[in-house]
Amino acid sequence: METFVVITFILGYLAITLEHNLKIDKLIPALIMMALCWAFVAFGVDDIQTWFNSAAHTLMDNFGSLSHEEKKHLVEETLLHHLGKTAEILVFLIGAMTIVETIDYFDGFSTFKDLIKTKSKKKILWIFSFLAFFLSAVIDNLTATIVLISILSKIIKDKNLRMWIVGIVIIAANAGGAWSPIGDVTTTMLWIGNKVSTGKLIGYLLPASLLTIIVPAFIASFLPVFKGEIEPILIKDDKKHKYSSAILYIGLGGIVFVPVFKVITHLPPYVGMMLSLAIVATFAEIFSKREFDTKDHEHHSPIHKSLTKIEMPSILFFLGILMSVAALESLGKLFNFAEWLQTSMPMLGTEPEGTKVSDLVIMLLGVGSAVIDNVPLVAATLGMFTEPLDHPIWHFIAYSAGTGGSMLIIGSAAGVVAMGLEKIDFFWYFKKISLFAVIGFLIGSATFILLRDFI
DSSP states (O other), rough: OOHOOOOOOHHHHHHTTTTHTTTTTTHHHHHHHHHHHHHHHHGGGGGGEOOOTTTTTTTEETTSSSOOHHHHHHHHHHHHHHHHHHHHHHHHHHHHHHHHHHHHHHTTTTHHHOOOOOOOOOOHHEEEEEHHHHHHHHHHHHHHHHHHHHHHHHHOOOOOHHHHHHHHHHHHHHHHHTTTTTTTTHHHHHHTTTTHHHEEEEHHHHHHHHHHHHHHHHHHHHHHHGBBBBOOOOOOOOOOTHHHHHHHHHHHHHHHHHHHHHHHOOOOOOHHHHHHHHHHHHHHHHEEEEEEOOOGHEEEHHHHHHHHOOOOHHHHHHHHHHHHHHHHHTTTTTHHHHHHHHHHOOOOSOOOOOOOOHHHHHHHHHHHHHTOOOOHHHHHEEEEEOOOOOOHHHHHHHHHHHHHGSSSSSGGGHHHHHHHOOOOOHHHHHHHHHHHHHHHHHHHHHHHHHHGGGO
């Protein structure tokens, strides 16, 4: 049965990458893949000999000796555990997306748009690259990508140019999210797991992350697509909402408040996100100055309109992907793969403090995150390695998992959202953008390896 799970996963991912060729929305194979993977686990539970206990991050070698009922009970517990962890991410994303849509409802992003006065394509590339890099560190790479795509759609008419800039924005957003504890889901996992501290994380990863976007953006700026000036979009009614700036600051402030709330209460980030969403929604109701009518409430409430605009297909896609990978993780496949890498790969460089973990292993985990979701990969490393807080290994894992996903558009949440919002084809991204992501990843990795002894 384990073979069927692996084959189903491979075929499912293949269907996702061929979405445009098959003309089937990617959420469909993702959900089918999730259901079939866990169905095969349930049908073949008696034949399974090893099981990865995700809650304890340990591999159970005695799983095969358990009774049918004990195995069934443990599978159900594991499924519930993964659903809970996935739901935390999804609810967090729903809150962030709704806040972004609420800001957009009041045309709050026009504040950013008004700051972009230049018509030079090259300057716009650099402006959005740095906006993505620093904004993602504050409001996470996924939300930053959504925000910037929203702005781009309002100032750039040329679809091809917009896709190129979005491609570089994905690299920048993932690089920016890597050096901040709230910038990327995997970095947040390491932060919550007491593997990295905020100060050391910034010290280790900021130089490497910065070069990860500066070098690709510099090379891309010489391409023909970035020569000349943009053709401005003519908008008949460009009148800003009275409270556009206010709702922008309240919305972004609410998102930034989430890690503060976590530190104070020690509750999961999605709880703080729901509080922030409630606060933003309250101000949105006040700012809308509508007359409250319970009979027609849904048609006039800003928060209701915002909820109808969030990318629910992307949310379901994340559900399918994360739960499918959870099945592989539960069977111990990811654990075994990472362990095989650790023992098989040659050493690259000399890690401090005599660690046996190869730099190449960590870099290959980054490459793997472009194909397999980086969340379970990082979860597997949490159970594999026992190095203490702020050991360079954890920071290198944060960098590799965060930036490695840029190599494929399906390799990161930012890429998946961009794929949906801008309808970017998987193979277009692979042909046009992937090489820039690889160059940035290699230069950033080399920078980290060279500088880590001096931090």
